[in-house]
Amino acid sequence: MKPIAPKLVYKLLGACGLCLLLALSLNAQVQTDTNTTTGGKTTEVNVERGEVVFVDGNDLVLKMEDGSIRHIPNVPESAKVDVDGKELGIHDLKPGMKLQHTITTTSTERTITTVQSVTGKVWHVSPPKSVILTLDDGTNQKFTIPDGQKFNVDGQMKDAWGLKKGMKISATRVVEEPQTVVEQERKLTGKMPPPPPAPPADTPMLIVLVMHPPNPAEPEPAELPKTGSMLPLVGLLGLICCGVSFGIRMLRWN
Secondary structure (H helix, E strand, C coil): CCCCCHHHHHHHHHHHHHHHHHHHHHHHHEEEEEEEEEEEEEEEEEEEEEEEEEEECCEEEEEECCCCEEEECCCCCCCCEEECCEEECHHHCCCCCEEEEEEEEEEEEEEEEEEEEEEEEEEEEECCCEEEEECCCCCEEEEECCCCCCEEECCEEECHHHCCCCCEEEEEEEEEEEEEEEEEEEEEEEECCCCCCCCCCCCCCCCCCCCCCCCCCCCCCCCCCCCCCCHHHHHHHHHHHHHHHHHHHHHHHC
16 A cells, blocks of 8 residues: 655645635625524413223223213333322222323424525626625625515615626525424322211111021920939838838847
8 A cells, every 4th residue: 555645645634724714714704693582481281080990901991070981001101190199000000099180281482583694796696586696705606585685785775686797795684483382291190089988976886696596406305304203202211111110020029
């Protein structure tokens, strides 16, 4: 590979420097200023309320405030609901919870004003569409003439038809572009379902007693059986008396 000659390097650097100077001078001849002014703001608030009816995986079914049923499929895991200061996901929602979706839309009116200024000598003009100007650095540049554009020629305002070759002119173009910037803020909040109401204090309490029937295999006897009487005892006493009497008689005989 042959080394680059020093003279060629100097020529390349000189060409680059000349291009840079031409670009800077061209930018100096055509000046562009941009200014943005902000107007009034309008705010619109849209609120939607609904009650959780059913949750199945990432599918959510709501009953809206007007009574309609809305199915929201594939709720993302990143969606969160602010419930009493806690962030809940789709899997934390329960039937009966109240949800509120608030969308705040703010529209801001603004105007972007662009001012372009150019000064040069007329080299060629093709009214009413274009003009070629020789700028102060000696370069020629073609410009498109906007409708209704006026040029300052020695303190007098002329249109494209009044331009002649060699005239020293200056022109200023002002373009105003209105814009509307729309910003939206979304907020999703919720409330837990209310607990069931407690019974009044004066409501009587109902106590139910369950009576179990007796076991049919072992019936309870209605009356105790009679297991004895006085007749055996009287017979036993009579037998004893007879024995005593028989013993006394035997003793007398002896």
